[in-house]
Amino acid sequence: MAHYGPFVMRDSAQHAPALTPTYKTSVLRSPKNALISIPQTLTEMSGPLFQANELGPKDNDLILNFAKDGLPVGERIIVHGFVRDEFGRPVPNALVEVWQANASGRYRHRKDTYIGALDPNFGGCGRVLTDENGYYRYRTIRPGPYPWRNRINEWRPAHIHYAIHGDGWSQRLITQMYFEGDTLINTCPILATVPNDEQRRGLIALEDRANFIELDSRAYRFDIYLRGRRMTWFENKA
Numbered sequence: 001m002a003h004y005g006p007f008v009m010r011d012s013a014q015h016a017p018a019l020t021p022t023y024k025t026s027v028l029r030s031p032k033n034a035l036i037s038i039p040q041t042l043t044e045m046s047g048p049l050f051q052a053n054e055l056g057p058k059d060n061d062l063i064l065n066f067a068k069d070g071l072p073v074g075e076r077i078i079v080h081g082f083v084r085d086e087f088g089r090p091v092p093n094a095l096v097e098v099w100q101a102n103a104s105g106r107y108r109h110r111k112d113t114y115i116g117a118l119d120p121n122f123g124g125c126g127r128v129l130t131d132e133n134g135y136y137r138y139r140t141i142r143p144g145p146y147p148w149r150n151r152i153n154e155w156r157p158a159h160i161h162y163a164i165h166g167d168g169w170s171q172r173l174i175t176q177m178y179f180e181g182d183t184l185i186n187t188c189p190i191l192a193t194v195p196n197d198e199q200r201r202g203l204i205a206l207e208d209r210a211n212f213i214e215l216d217s218r219a220y221r222f223d224i225y226l227r228g229r230r231m232t233w234f235e236n237k238a
Helices: 025-029 197-201
Strands: 076-085 095-100 125-129 135-141 146-148 154-156 159-165 173-179 204-207 218-221 224-226
Touching: 095 135, 125 135, 159 224, 173 224
Parallel strands: 076 218, 076 224, 173 204
Antiparallel strands: 076 135, 095 125, 095 159, 146 154, 159 173, 204 218
């Protein structure tokens, strides 16, 4: 991967609009002027580079990595999938970071004042590196939905936050994963900003019954696609 060239430019038409009045907190964060495209340099095209020894042995197990005097409460699940670029090529050694609310819909954050109970044995964050085929896997508790002050009686669907570092800074992606069958998905103002149904479906993890663990965990499949590189160094200049 180190010999690949620059990344394909983003297609802004595929992105949600910055200003979406139905998603109220987007209004204050929306830029007032047109965005400026910055040419890619070696800094954006190279690194970061992660090593397996930088991760702890339980970083990919959110059930155990914060447990103190017992196991966390909630439905145990496995989430797995592949990280590929837009041309279908695997992205090995990508860092996949996740964070989430607990089973009652509450984050371990000082500003989260929701009445859902904090779980003393659940931290709600973890990370994993993809293997040579771009495959990743982690274990966690299925998060609960929670209310938020967007409109009257608004609830967010159950979701897990993702931050992915590929083999270049230009591939960095922040996104959210939702769960197949959640009835709150169709009324979520954040998901409604996604331009089309195909893209929205791409944010929904599918139940993967073949990988259920008997008497233990259900499984969900969630594949992730990052920007791809368009040439090799020796064929053209960056």
